Amino acid sequence: MAPDRDGAIPRLATALMLAGSVLLLATALLATASILLRWITGQPIPGDFELVQIGSGLAVFGFLAHGTLMRANILVDSFTGWLPARINDAVDALWNLAWAVATALLAWRMALGAADAWASGTRSMVLGVAQWWAIALGALAFGATALAAIWVAWRQLRGDLRA
Template sequence: MALQAEQPEDRLAGPRIGLIARGLALTGGAILIAIAALVTVSVLCRIVTGSGIDGDFEIVQLAAAIAAFCLFPLCFAARGNIIVDTFTTRLPERARHIIDSVWDALFGFVALVLSWRMVVGAIEQRASGTTLQVYPLPTWWAVAICAVLMALLGGTATAVGLRGLRARHVR
C-alpha cells in the first residue's frame, strides 16, 4: 500500500476532518459541474427553441449556495482563506501562531452560532411554506443543508484553532 502524502488540511484540522472536508469539496465540485451542465443545456435550448429550462436561475441559486457551503471547510482547513496580518507581522512566529489559533477557534464558535440561526430560518421557512417562484418547490431544505454544512465549517475551524493551541511547535 502506497503512503499518501499528508495534506495541509490533515495537518491543521486532523486526518478525519481533512477527509470529510475533501469529500465535501468533491461534492461541491460535482454540484458546480451539474450547475454548468444545466446552464449549458438551458442556453442551448434558448438558442434552438427560443425557450430555456423554466426556473433554471432558481435551481442554480440553490445549488450554488449548497456547493459554496460544501467548499468552505476545506478552504478553511487548508488555510485557503485570506488572512490580513498587518498588525502582527512583526510579532514572533509563536505569538502569531497563538493569535491565529485563537481567532480560528473564535471563528468556529461564530460559525456554529450562524448554523444555529440558519436552522431557525429553515424551520421558519418550512412553517411559512416558502417556495421557489417558478416551481412550488420548498426552499427550507436547502437552508437546512447549508446549516449543517455551516456547522461542519464551525467544527473544522474550532478543531484547527484548538489543535493550533495544543501544538508544541509552530507550523
Template sequence: MTDRAGEERPPSRIDAVAETVALVGGALLIAVATMVVVSVTLRSDLVGAAGVPGDFELVQMATAVAAFCFLPLCQLKRGNIFVDTFTLKLPQRWRDGIDALWDVVYGLAMALIAWRLGVGARSALASGENTMVLQLPAYLPIALCAVLAGFVALAAFVSASRLMRQPR
C-alpha cells in the first residue's frame, strides 16, 4: 500500500483481514454462480430434472453476505465513488479533512446498519424463522451481515484516521 506521498507502507492487520474477507466474498459468489448454472442446466429440456432445491434462497442469502464482504476493502482502498467538483482547488489538507469527515459519517451510518441488522437477527432467532424451502435459520445470514457491517464501520473509521495522519 502507498500513502499520498507515494511511499510504500506495510499493510496493517485490518487491511489483511479486509482482503481475506473480500476473497471469501468472491469465493461465495463463484459458488453461487456455479450453483445457478447447475440448477438451470438441470431444469433445461436437455436434462429435464428438478433444479437445485432452494436455489433462490441460497442466492439471496449469499449475495447479501458477499456484498458486505467487499465493502471493507473498498473503503480501505478508497474505492467508493466521491465527487470533488467543489473541493478541487482546496489545499490537500482540507480535502483530506473533508474526506475524513465523510468517512466518519459513513462509519456511523454503517454502525447504525450493523446495530439494526443485529436486532433483526435476534428477532429472527427468537421467532424461529426459517427459509421457505430449505428451512435454514434466517438469522444466520442476517447476523453475518451485521458483523460485516460492523467491520465496514471500523474500516471507515480507520480510513478517516489514516487521512488525518497523512504526511503533508
C-alpha cells in the first residue's frame, strides 16, 4: 500500500521530487544543447559540465524523500518473510529509523559544509558559481528524507503500511 499524500511530510517529499524531476530534465536539455552547439560551432556552452554536475546532484537529492515514502528502497526479507506481519512491520520500522539517523547525520554535516562554503566563498572553476546554496539544498533534501523515514517508521509501527 502506498502512503497517502496527506500531511506536510508527504507534500514536502512530493515537491522535492517534482523539483528534482524538472531539474533533471533541465540538465538533460542543457547537455543536449551544449553537445549540439559543440557539433555545429565547435564550442560548447561554457561551464556546461559544472551546471550538469550541480543539477544532477540536486535532482538525485530531490528523489530521496519520495523514494523513502514510497518504500522504493531494496528490501531483503530472506530471513523474516515467515514472521507475522506485525513483526515484519517492526523490523522494517527499525531499519527506517536507522535510515532516518543516517540521513539526519548527512543533513547536519552538509549544513555545516554549506556554512563553510559560504564563509570561504567557494565557487565553481569555470563559471564562478557560489556552491553553498547547492550544498544547503542537499542538506534540506537529506533532512526531508530523515523526516520521511521517521514518518514511514511510525506508520509501520501503527500497522498502517503493509506490503
